[in-house]
Amino acid sequence: MIKINDLHKSYKMGNSSLHVLKGIDFEVAEGELVAIMGSSGSGKSTLLNIIGMLDIANSGVYELDEVPIKDLDETKAAQYRNKFLGFVFQSFNLINYKSALENVALPLYYQGIKRKERQQKSLDYLEKVGLKDWATHLPNELSGGQKQRVAIARALASQPKVLLADEPTGALDTTTSYEVMDLIQKINEEGKTILVVTHEHDIAKMCKRIVTLKDGVIVQDKKVNQELASKYV
């Protein structure tokens, strides 16, 4: 599903440049649930941003579902993001003046889907994350766990190839974190490819594969026995 070869990324800081990714080789097959770990500054978020087309690599090859991702202008990147990717952020990034339902419907709006169909689909996804009854509520009327579940519903609504989660449990307490991970595991069980960036070992252990980054290179890539989050909930 994802194919990355010799990926480099550096940021210019005045005269010097900061080499963040120093040749990443990385593949993800369909249906995988991968944790990307590393201390802060290891380049894990940069890698995720490049995979998410929110950022552009300096060199290297990146293919997503056999589509080479290169020479992206903003418009094309936006279309690819809309078509291929779903994002879940640490700080939820819901639009605060829109209800849960409208937030979930937003990527569908950018896909050009009609309003009625949009709302029906959004409601389905809210039901899937267990928040159908909260559809008309604004984000500030929801708890952190609920917000993240709305965000997950939103990420799923556009039926992306890959779900990218950047520290999805970073702003949540332990119990809620496990609830969210339980949801992510269930979505993965349905066949969705998911990448989770985290620095928490217990969260990483709930994935099927752990990739560890250090100073811009992959130092470890191992399959693990998935720990089910449901037993903590």
Next chain:
Amino acid sequence: MFSRDRWQEIFETIRKNKLRTFLSGFTVALGIFIFVMLFGLGNGLKNSFAEFFMDESTNALFLYPGKTTKAYKGFKKDRRIEFDNSDLADIKLNFPFYLEDITPRISRSAQVKYKNESDNYSTRGVSPAHRETENTVMMSGRFLNHRDLKEQSKVVVIGRLVAQDLFKNENPLGKFLDIGSVMFRVVGVFQDSGGDREERIIYLPYTTRQRIEKNNDKLDQIIVTFPPRVGHVGSLAFEKKLRLFLKKKKSIDPTDSGGIFINNAADNFKRNQQFANVLQIIVTFVGLGTLIAGIIGISNIMVFVVKERTKELGIRKALGATPRSVIQLILQESIFITLISGYAGMILGIILLKNIGVTLEDFFIKNPYIDNITAFWATFILVVFGAIAGYIPAKRAARIKPIIALRDE
């Protein structure tokens, strides 16, 4: 542009961000409102000005005698020149091409009595032609005629305010007025748009005035009018010839700057017109200033709005919004708001202008108004600049990478 979905998106944004909408709408409405008010009041000022200074006929020359400043042909300097009846006849005879009409004016102030009412008024001994030079309008009765002149009749035409002051509710026509102890019959009442002073004047035949003053033939002042075909340049030539003619007749040194004074109403008119133009420039300048202030206001609001929405726009972009759709979203919203509120401000300003009109006459503002075309263009310009002001930050926002927009937490 006309997708129903985007409009729904915009209405939703407007509905859920009332403060922001109010702020930008208010700025625009206020800008247009103040523009309409100032422009209208400026026009009102211009109207009063026109009323004060533009009521006299513009195709007239006012001739005054004065003292000579040079000795000439055996006459000493500082000789006082006077006009008399022969001057009227001579001008008529010598300037048939230029002359339309001619009237003398003998101004005297006099105590005027009717029954128990009395007051001091200025009287003018004139000929019938005087009516055109002052644009005097008859309300009732008639103006002086040639028979009055010939017969030296003791008849007067009084101003509206004279009638009001002395006769109260009585009809003054046919009544007798005591003017400086001589009884005159009122034959007409006039009005004059030149203001109160002009309506407190009493006109009588100049021949009658001369008879009262021991049958002399002296005139204070001569007013000649010329037909429009003469034009301003022609009037200057007329003025020059007239001056030379009179100087020769009265034995005044042709190079003397005194003796005869001629006031060309067309010059006055031109000067007043220039003053009115300056007034217009000031009004326009104030209007432009207000518009620019409005534009700066809406620009500030738009920058603020886009800044406030940076994160939201980042989220939208992460979810698949193209830069174009981001710009359209912001622009369409801002144009919609400025259009509605600009229009509202304009209508409000126009309505208020219409209603305060009468109450401001004491402050020299008469019939304040703004023509629809100016109001429309001002609104249009503000909307366009509001859109440009929104476009620049919107474009920048659309170009920001989503990760940067999402970073501020």
